[in-house]
Amino acid sequence: MRLQARKVARELDRLRQDMRQSQGIGSLADCVFDWAACLDQCLLWLALPKRKPPKPLEPRKLAVKELDALCREIVWMRDGKCRRPNCMRGQLQWAHVYSRRYKWLRWDLDNSMILCAGHHLEWHERPLEAAEWWEKELGPERYRSLVQRAARPSKVNLVAVRAYLTEERKRYA
Numbered sequence: 001m002r003l004q005a006r007k008v009a010r011e012l013d014r015l016r017q018d019m020r021q022s023q024g025i026g027s028l029a030d031c032v033f034d035w036a037a038c039l040d041q042c043l044l045w046l047a048l049p050k051r052k053p054p055k056p057l058e059p060r061k062l063a064v065k066e067l068d069a070l071c072r073e074i075v076w077m078r079d080g081k082c083r084r085p086n087c088m089r090g091q092l093q094w095a096h097v098y099s100r101r102y103k104w105l106r107w108d109l110d111n112s113m114i115l116c117a118g119h120h121l122e123w124h125e126r127p128l129e130a131a132e133w134w135e136k137e138l139g140p141e142r143y144r145s146l147v148q149r150a151a152r153p154s155k156v157n158l159v160a161v162r163a164y165l166t167e168e169r170k171r172y173a
Helices: 002-023 028-047 059-079 117-125 127-138 140-151 158-172
Strands: 092-096 112-116
Touching: 059 092, 059 112, 059 158, 092 117, 112 117, 117 127, 127 140
Parallel strands: none
Antiparallel strands: 092 112
16 A cells, blocks of 8 residues: 555656646646646546456357357358348347257257347247247247257257357358
């Protein structure tokens, strides 16, 4: 704390000298006002928390980001536009039937689609209607399979997911 107080004192002296050199000495009121403004700035500087540089991503988190990008690319190639019928709006987004929190479904292509921002919002506001629509889109068997996969969590093998997505990318390229 003593070191910071010295820094503040040095900074105030420097600011005072700059003020004298640039403006000359004005009235006592001007000097007091300027001194108070300098002091406020220095105290504010002391109160601000010091930011640490961001940590590099762990290998697993980096792999998750890469798999997200790969899956998103495949879904964009597959869908190309909003999946809702006759929608030509922009602001397309990568959407999921089951949240990305469900790690075992995060990169499942049956769980992903492209929706415009409006339909994505509608998807979350009316989940029952959205589920009926998605069942119709996928077909009853694939939809039932997705629901069953969602019901039983499993550990995710990132290497296997990468292999699966790489094969799927070739299919849609």
